[in-house]
Amino acid sequence: MLVLYHGANSVCSIKVRIVLAEKALEWEGRHIDLPKGEQFHPDFLKVNPRAIVPVLDHDGMLIRESSVISEYLDGLSTHNRLLPADPVAQARTRIWGLNTLEYHDSVNTLTFSSYQRQMLLAKSPEELQARWDAMPDKIRVRKTLDLMENGAQSDYVPVALSRLQRMCAEMEESLADHDWLMGADYGLADALVTAYFFRLDCIGLDRLWESRFPRVTGWYRRVCERPSLAAATAPWLDEDAIETIRAVGRQTFIEDADFPEYL
Ligand SMILES: N[C@@H](CCC(=O)N[C@@H](CS)C(=O)NCC(=O)O)C(=O)O
Missing domain, CATH: 3.40.30.10 (Glutaredoxin)
Known part of the structure; x- marks a missing residue:
């Protein structure tokens, strides 16, 4: 099971x-x-x-x-094989998987500088202390404290934004000749990166790719049309919850704020 x-x-x-x-x-x-x-x-x-x-x-x-x-x-099953058969495409897929460690850290930064920050600010000093004591990764505690204190003004935020711009730029290049990251078919690489886009979209940061990276914009639209994204999110996150998260994100990352130029 x-x-x-x-x-x-x-x-x-x-x-x-x-x-x-x-x-x-x-x-x-x-x-x-x-x-x-x-x-x-x-x-x-x-x-x-x-x-x-x-x-x-x-x-x-x-x-x-x-x-x-x-x-x-x-x-575990041959149904809808997601990892490509070609060894080079497999290696590249695994690199996307490794990249997600960086995407996760960056998306976590932006999340904790916006709506998760509000969740933490609502806790009592005792609850917070208990949380910091319980977290095994003390570097993560330090980062979270900084994000709680400084929100979008934290030094971690421009680093996260520029890394995520690099993510979009690398994907734009990979999508030059085909609809999906590894070729004509949807594959594991697409599945591995989707959730980070979903979160950025939820916190009102779809402008990281919208009107900047047209192929990524088309890719995300196609990803959203797949039943798997709704199946993975709708039972746990209703539209109202997403709208609340988005409203905090929009307040945090002011609409016309410039993104640091990584490119
Ligand atoms: N690299 C890990 C990251 C796992 C991770 O950080 N998970 C977060 C949720 S996305 C978590 O459990 N956080 C607990 C906390 O914030 O205390 C993975 O991809 O599985």
């Missing part, structure tokens, strides 16, 4: 849920409420001492890291 420990609005969980939907695999969810801090509960720490989701439990065998889980799931 496939059991996924996941968060409703966690980008890495959305990534894995997209692959589960693309592969039409049966799975059971164990929802971990991240804003409530359920990732720090001793029962979950037995599943992942790093206190992060997603974690896949396949018949008692635990697998962590969303891109690794995604490729693992793809290998």
Whole structure:
């Protein structure tokens, strides 16, 4: 049996849920409420001492890291094979998977400087202290504290924006000759990066690619038309929740603010 420990609005969980939907695999969810801090509960720490989701439990065998889980799931059935057969395309797909570590860090920066910041600001000093004490990664604590204090003015924000511009520029190049990242067919590389775009879209930052990167804009439109994105998001995130997140994002990242030029 496939059991996924996941968060409703966690980008890495959305990534894995997209692959589960693309592969039409049966799975059971164990929802971990991240804003409530359920990732720090001793029962979950037995599943992942790093206190992060997603974690896949396949018949008692635990697998962590969303891109690794995604490729693992793809290998479980021949239905809608997502990893290309060609070894070079496989290597390139895995590079997209590695890149997502950087995308995750950048998207996490922007999320915690906007709506997650509001969630943290609403907590009492005691609750916050308990959270910092529970977080195993103290570098992440430092970054979160900085984002909480400075919001969009944090030094982390322009770095994140310029890295994400680079992501868009690299994708624009990869999409020069075909509709999907690895060729004519939708594949694992597309599935691995989609959730980061979904989150940026939710926090009102679709202008990172809209009117700047036309091929990426078309790619995201096509991704949104696939039933897998709705299947991976709608049951956990309704339109009202997304609108609230977007409103905070729009307040945080002022519409006409210049993006740092990476290119
Ligand atoms: N590189 C990991 C990142 C996992 C990660 O950071 N997950 C976030 C949610 S997207 C989390 O569980 N955060 C817990 C917290 O913020 O305390 C992956 O791709 O699986």
